[in-house]
Amino acid sequence: MMAAGDVAIRTVELRKSYGRTVAVDGVSLEVRTGEFYGILGPNGAGKTTTLEIVEGLRRPDGGTVELLGSAPWGREPALMRRIGVQFQAAAFFDRLTAREQLRTFAALYGLGHGPADRWLERVGLDGKARTLTQDLSGGQAQRLAIACALVHEPELVFLDEPTAALDPQARRNLWDLLRSLNDEGRTVVLTTHHMDEAESLCDRVAIMDHGRVLVDDRPANLVRDLDAPVRVHLAPGRVDVVAARALPGVETAADDPESGLTLTTRTPSAVLTRLAELDALEGLQVRGANLEDVFLQLTGREYRA
Amino acid sequence: MSTWGSSFRGVGVALVKGFWRDRSAVFFSVVFPLMFLVLFGTLFDSTTSSRMTLLQVGDVAVLDDLDEGARGAFEQSFNVTREDDRAAALDEVREGDADVAVEMDGSTMVAHYTETDQVRAAMVQGTLSAFVNSANLAATGEPPRFSFRAESVEDDSLEVIQYFTPGLLGWAVAMSAAIGAAATLQGWRQTRLLHRIQLAPAPASAVVSARVVVTVLTALVQLTIFLAVAMLGFGLRLEGSWYLAVPLLVAGTLSFMAIGLLAGAVSKTAEGAVNTANFVVLPMAFLSGSFFVLDGAPQWLQTVSWVMPLRHLNEGMLDVLARRGQGLTAMLPQAGYVLGFGAVVGALAVVLFRRANG
Ligand SMILES: Nc1ncnc2c1ncn2[C@@H]1O[C@H](COP(=O)(O)OP(=O)(O)OP(=O)(O)O)[C@@H](O)[C@H]1O
Numbered sequence: 300m301m302a303a304g305d306v307a308i309r310t311v312e313l314r315k316s317y318g319r320t321v322a323v324d325g326v327s328l329e330v331r332t333g334e335f336y337g338i339l340g341p342n343g344a345g346k347t348t349t350l351e352i353v354e355g356l357r358r359p360d361g362g363t364v365e366l367l368g369s370a371p372w373g374r375e376p377a378l379m380r381r382i383g384v385q386f387q388a389a390a391f392f393d394r395l396t397a398r399e400q401l402r403t404f405a406a407l408y409g410l411g412h413g414p415a416d417r418w419l420e421r422v423g424l425d426g427k428a429r430t431l432t433q434d435l436s437g438g439q440a441q442r443l444a445i446a447c448a449l450v451h452e453p454e455l456v457f458l459d460e461p462t463a464a465l466d467p468q469a470r471r472n473l474w475d476l477l478r479s480l481n482d483e484g485r486t487v488v489l490t491t492h493h494m495d496e497a498e499s500l501c502d503r504v505a506i507m508d509h510g511r512v513l514v515d516d517r518p519a520n521l522v523r524d525l526d527a528p529v530r531v532h533l534a535p536g537r538v539d540v541v542a543a544r545a546l547p548g549v550e551t552a553a554d555d556p557e558s559g560l561t562l563t564t565r566t567p568s569a570v571l572t573r574l575a576e577l578d579a580l581e582g583l584q585v586r587g588a589n590l591e592d593v594f595l596q597l598t599g600r601e602y603r604a
Numbered sequence: 605m606s607t608w609g610s611s612f613r614g615v616g617v618a619l620v621k622g623f624w625r626d627r628s629a630v631f632f633s634v635v636f637p638l639m640f641l642v643l644f645g646t647l648f649d650s651t652t653s654s655r656m657t658l659l660q661v662g663d664v665a666v667l668d669d670l671d672e673g674a675r676g677a678f679e680q681s682f683n684v685t686r687e688d689d690r691a692a693a694l695d696e697v698r699e700g701d702a703d704v705a706v707e708m709d710g711s712t713m714v715a716h717y718t719e720t721d722q723v724r725a726a727m728v729q730g731t732l733s734a735f736v737n738s739a740n741l742a743a744t745g746e747p748p749r750f751s752f753r754a755e756s757v758e759d760d761s762l763e764v765i766q767y768f769t770p771g772l773l774g775w776a777v778a779m780s781a782a783i784g785a786a787a788t789l790q791g792w793r794q795t796r797l798l799h800r801i802q803l804a805p806a807p808a809s810a811v812v813s814a815r816v817v818v819t820v821l822t823a824l825v826q827l828t829i830f831l832a833v834a835m836l837g838f839g840l841r842l843e844g845s846w847y848l849a850v851p852l853l854v855a856g857t858l859s860f861m862a863i864g865l866l867a868g869a870v871s872k873t874a875e876g877a878v879n880t881a882n883f884v885v886l887p888m889a890f891l892s893g894s895f896f897v898l899d900g901a902p903q904w905l906q907t908v909s910w911v912m913p914l915r916h917l918n919e920g921m922l923d924v925l926a927r928r929g930q931g932l933t934a935m936l937p938q939a940g941y942v943l944g945f946g947a948v949v950g951a952l953a954v955v956l957f958r959r960a961n962g
């Protein structure tokens with residue numbers, strides 16, 4: 300086991316093309332041991348390809364990878380035991396029940412039934428032990444795939460969109476599980492399209508687009524660096540739009556007869572004090588910038604192929 | 605437990621369960637070929653009576669004067685009924701209800717038969733004239749100078765079932781081994797289970813061995829069921845070195861798995877792989893004499909047929925199951941060809957698969 304703070308993953312200038320598609324275009328990342336690391340990016344940004352190069356499944360056209368201190372493409376059994384991988388689309392044996400599935404994966408690591416049955420319970424599927432995998436719901440199958448990635452207690456876990464297709468309850472539920480994995484000292488690398496998820500779980504995130512890493516920092520730092528104004532929303536009829544624009548610190552004000560008035564400001568406390576004096580606080584909502592704003596500002600609003 | 609042993613067992617158990625729960629796989633590898641065995645067995649059942657019905661009109665001296673032993677021999681070939689109404693007897697023959705009607709015309713025995721079934725007509729003529737000849741001979745009081753006895757070169761116990769059980773079994777094993785290998789390779793590639801297994805410390809040899817052993821066990825189960833049904837239902841007899849069928853079948857299974865791997869390697873989907881495997885196995889079965897003997901086929905077809913591993917497997921199985929006295933020396937060259945064919949095709953499959961999957 301590596302000590303916290305050591306480098307768990309280091310990639311330098313990774314490149315990978317499929318024909319004329321450049322999937323990964325010079326990615327350099329560093330993930331420290333014990334870190335919860337998120338990779339964000341629009342569809343086709345190169346997240347999965349990057350992960351699979353790091354895992355040793357795909358050979359890059361250029362660049363180097365260091366995974367827990369070694370190169371990943373030797374299929375070194377000792378290294379394989381230290382990492383756990385969940386693919387974006389679950390990969391299961393045909394026509395096995397949830398329990399059999401997990402036991403088979405345990406067997407691939409030389410483990411008996413004990414760990415398999417423990418993990419089945421830990422992801423909340425002991426009630427579905429005898430259900431065939433193909434009859435599980437999308438969220439249950441996702442949890443089973445995660446359990447299969449963890450059954451051998453790896454110290455470094457790769458999860459490719461683990462919460463895709465989950466309902467809000469199941470997603471929060473899974474967050475707790477992922478947090479507990481990280482609390483146990485495991486390094487977690489996760490890709491996701493949910494910004495709230497990355498903001499809530501990740502110590503650090505990299506935002507990718509077109510095969511490149513655009514930024515790589517703590518979510519809070521990214522939001523702060525965005526330096527976006529705070530948006531204040533007032534109930535209809537509280538303050539006149541002309542008066543609002545005249546308030547000190549207000550940058551813009553826009554009125555909508557149905558939903559009310561929206562102000563932007565970089566000095567929210569001063570503006571809120573004035574609004575309190577005008578008795579306009581009832582129904583008021585304040586929304587600061589978040590990771591989604593950072594994401595959209597960096598990657599734009601265009602659809603991706 | 606070692607990782608090798610545990611992976612081998614784990615994957616093996618998973619494959620057995622996956623196979624057993626796949627009703628259509630079980631149907632096509634066991635039930636479907638067995639249906640053919642039962643069908644052929646019933647069609648060619650040699651225990652049904654081949655005795656001919658003979659109507660005797662009036663007194664027929666040749667028959668009435670037969671001594672005890674000759675009468676017994678005669679009744680093995682003919683089922684004799686007395687019908688003294690001549691017209692009625694001829695009508696019965698005409699309508700096919702009886703094979704022949706005999707009457708005496710002076711010292712000549714006249715047999716009335718129909719030409720509709722020429723084989724039977726010939727048998728009636730031949731057998732009756734033989735009896736008349738021997739009756740003539742007996743009337744002279746001299747002992748016969750020459751006698752005749754017919755013996756089949758195989759064994760008089762040999763029946764048709766001995767011939768088509770090996771062929772149908774070869775087809776059944778070829779089908780399930782090739783399709784199983786093709787479906788596993790492409791299925792696992794498509795769902796990326798192959799990649800997922802690569803990321804575990806399980807040795808590749810353990811996973812491959814599990815697949816091979818499960819397929820071989822399946823073939824042995826097919827062998828057992830086939831032999832049991834053929835023996836209990838249709839009188840198949842296991843004699844001589846029949847047990848050499850087991851190593852032969854194992855060699856065949858490996859070879860057919862290689863064909864399946866090749867089908868998997870050149871296909872893009874699991875369904876495509878299964879269809880390709882089927883596309884190869886069915887014509888191969890016809891060309892290898894699994895369904896009918898190829899003795900009458902043109903020379904070029906015979907040549908093509910001897911390229912097929914199934915042809916060699918079928919011949920080897922016939923040698924040890926049907927042609928008594930044939931043993932190891934008959935079986936080894938066939939098994940050798942089958943294994944060599946498998947090795948070449950398997951190596952080709954590995955090369956093509958590696959190329960297609962980076
Ligand atoms: N095996 C492959 N063959 C050809 N092109 C590929 C292959 N894998 C990925 N690509 C291409 O590489 C690019 C990056 O794909 P990748 O799967 O890494 O994206 P991603 O960021 O994971 O996207 P998503 O959020 O949709 O999962 C895409 O344009 C994709 O079409």
Ligand SMILES: [Mg+2]
Pocket residue numbers: 346347348387459
């Ligand atoms: Mg992806």
